[in-house]
Amino acid sequence: MKGENDDSFSMRDFVTGAWFSSRWALFFVSLILLSIIIANSMVDDWGRLENGGSNLIIFIEESLWPPDWSVLEPQDYPVCLAAPGFSFTCSTAWIGLIETLKIAFVSTVLGMIISLPISLFAARNLNSPWVSYPARFILAASRSLPSIIWAIFFVILVGLGPLSGILAMTVYTVGYLGKLQYEAIEGISRSPLDASRAMGHSWIERSFGVVLPEAANGLISQAIFMFEYNFRHGTVIGIVGAGGIGYYINLYLKFLQYDKVIAYLIIIFIVVLLLDFISIKARSYFTEENDVNERGWLGFISRITALKKSPK
Amino acid sequence: MDDGCVISLDNVSIGYQKNKPLIEGLNLRVNSGEIIAIVGPSGIGKTTLLRTIAGLVPPLKGGLKVCSQTNPASPPRGELGYIPQRLGLVRHASVHHNVMLGALAGHCSPWLPFSFDARKSAHKAIQKMGLEEKRRSLVRRLSGGQQRRVATARTLAQKPSLILADEFLGELDEETMLIVMDAVISYVDEKNAALLVVEHDIQRARKMADRLLLMKNGKLVPYVESLEPVEEE
Ligand SMILES: Nc1ncnc2c1ncn2[C@@H]1O[C@H](COP(=O)(O)OP(=O)(O)OP(=O)(O)O)[C@@H](O)[C@H]1O
Numbered sequence: 001m002k003g004e005n006d007d008s009f010s011m012r013d014f015v016t017g018a019w020f021s022s023r024w025a026l027f028f029v030s031l032i033l034l035s036i037i038i039a040n041s042m043v044d045d046w047g048r049l050e051n052g053g054s055n056l057i058i059f060i061e062e063s064l065w066p067p068d069w070s071v072l073e074p075q076d077y078p079v080c081l082a083a084p085g086f087s088f089t090c091s092t093a094w095i096g097l098i099e100t101l102k103i104a105f106v107s108t109v110l111g112m113i114i115s116l117p118i119s120l121f122a123a124r125n126l127n128s129p130w131v132s133y134p135a136r137f138i139l140a141a142s143r144s145l146p147s148i149i150w151a152i153f154f155v156i157l158v159g160l161g162p163l164s165g166i167l168a169m170t171v172y173t174v175g176y177l178g179k180l181q182y183e184a185i186e187g188i189s190r191s192p193l194d195a196s197r198a199m200g201h202s203w204i205e206r207s208f209g210v211v212l213p214e215a216a217n218g219l220i221s222q223a224i225f226m227f228e229y230n231f232r233h234g235t236v237i238g239i240v241g242a243g244g245i246g247y248y249i250n251l252y253l254k255f256l257q258y259d260k261v262i263a264y265l266i267i268i269f270i271v272v273l274l275l276d277f278i279s280i281k282a283r284s285y286f287t288e289e290n291d292v293n294e295r296g297w298l299g300f301i302s303r304i305t306a307l308k309k310s311p312k
Numbered sequence: 313m314d315d316g317c318v319i320s321l322d323n324v325s326i327g328y329q330k331n332k333p334l335i336e337g338l339n340l341r342v343n344s345g346e347i348i349a350i351v352g353p354s355g356i357g358k359t360t361l362l363r364t365i366a367g368l369v370p371p372l373k374g375g376l377k378v379c380s381q382t383n384p385a386s387p388p389r390g391e392l393g394y395i396p397q398r399l400g401l402v403r404h405a406s407v408h409h410n411v412m413l414g415a416l417a418g419h420c421s422p423w424l425p426f427s428f429d430a431r432k433s434a435h436k437a438i439q440k441m442g443l444e445e446k447r448r449s450l451v452r453r454l455s456g457g458q459q460r461r462v463a464t465a466r467t468l469a470q471k472p473s474l475i476l477a478d479e480f481l482g483e484l485d486e487e488t489m490l491i492v493m494d495a496v497i498s499y500v501d502e503k504n505a506a507l508l509v510v511e512h513d514i515q516r517a518r519k520m521a522d523r524l525l526l527m528k529n530g531k532l533v534p535y536v537e538s539l540e541p542v543e544e545e
């Protein structure tokens with residue numbers, strides 16, 4: 001409190017009072033230095049980087065390129081019954097892709113249904129620490145292993161196939177989405193909660209009448225994000241036999257048919273880009289910033305229903 | 313039968329840190345049917361006092377009785393209506409939804425999510441505040457003054473026996489302000505409820521209140537006209 005009535009302006013004020021804080025700059029520089037030192041302690045020979053480039057070129061020229069698009073052709077067996085022109089729907093790429101999408105969808109929905117109540121308990125602004133910390137522990141536990149480890153676990157338990165994929169991704173979704181959800185819930189402003197407490201609402205009334213509507217935009221946009229995330233990770237869990245397009249990738253990796261693998265990867269890449277785009281578009285309906293030109297999330301739903309109803 | 317809701321503060325200290333009370337030695341009684349206004353400079357602790365009475369901040373010291381409950385962690389359901397300075401509306405929900413939240417607290421047990429009484433009461437309150445046309449609009453798309461009226465409507469629909477109102481007449485034009493003020497005052501008269509209002513406008517406060525209190529220098533004292541020049545200083 002010493003300089004309170006002191007009008008003089010020292011050099012120190014000039015440095016620390018800049019629009020950026022010089023302390024932050026210092027902090028980042030030391031962070032970068034630290035990471036260089038740590039990396040250096042692990043890497044014995046930086047010269048390996050030189051070979052990396054040439055190795056990559058040889059790899060691409062000899063086995064990766066061009067992609068083998070036969071993965072988009074129908075399989076020999078079972079016989080393809082699709083209409084002509086739609087025969088790609090019998091291809092391994094298509095079948096795997098659709099399966100991955102289905103797994104992602106189901107596990108996102110299941111995961112959300114399970115995580116929502118847990119995250120309501122986990123929110124510190126709604127519960128005492130005695131309730132919120134156990135709930136957080138459950139969420140953290142199911143998030144602590146990456147979904148591929150859960151997939152290995154469930155493949156052991158219930159065998160190969162999409163079921164173990166769904167279970168694995170659901171468990172991971174509960175942990176990850178639950179964390180996003182309780183953060184969204186804790187982010188709502190305090191005064192609606194104050195008013196609700198003063199009125200004497202019960203926990204259920206407060207959760208469903210105040211918290212969920214107030215946090216709905218965030219919750220919905222995170223669920224959409226989670227779906228996209230689950231699709232990306234769904235490609236990986238197939239590698240351990242938990243269904244989806246990853247199964248075929250793993251197959252051709254084993255046979256060293258890298259040109260087919262790259263074809264799958266390109267397809268996944270395109271779908272991820274597409275999903276990303278759709279997800280950004282859809283999520284923009286649920287944020288307040290877009291309120292000016294969009295009609296919010298109720299408007300989004302009414303727009304969908306209006307599309308269905310319109311006769312022409 | 314209805315002995316009304318009474319606030320009584322007995323040597324209470326309020327604040328957020330034990331060693332730094334904002335106001336000390338608060339003694340205050342509010343009887344049913346009474347309207348009391350508190351004025352005072354910004355940041356002195358007026359909102360904190362209301363939040364303490366509403367059971368949202370524990371008093372640092374002393375005895376607090378609200379609606380015959382001593383040191384209430386939470387006041388009895390529906391008895392206490394609170395119009396926060398920041399309104400406390402569910403911004404992403406409709407006007408109707410917000411007013412129903414108040415009506416439910418006042419008319420239903422916690423396990424009954426709906427009642428005809430609550431609906432009627434909500435409808436009436438919305439009408440009184442002149443918000444029928446906006447009934448279905450999201451609160452976040454209303455103007456500042458409209459939002460303020462939604463908060464008042466929520467409390468009127470609740471039919472509490474004690475209202476804590478924190479600058480509930482802000483952002484309103486003279487005419488609307490009078491409508492809102494009249495609605496609240498006539499509610500208080502009708503139901504023999506108590507009203508504790510924080511108001512920065514002394515003219516308005518004088519117009520509403522039976523008693524005026526001034527919060528200043530860590531104390532709550534009766535407002536005396538002669539104090540006014542001191543306050544202006
Ligand atoms: N949640 C909180 N935690 C800690 N301190 C707070 C909190 N809320 C308010 N304060 C502090 O308590 C003091 C009193 O705040 P309060 O909101 O009661 O003032 P007020 O009299 O209502 O002012 P105004 O007329 O501007 O609304 C302020 O200095 C404020 O910074």
Ligand SMILES: [Mg+2]
Pocket residue numbers: 358359360397478
């Ligand atoms: Mg205030």
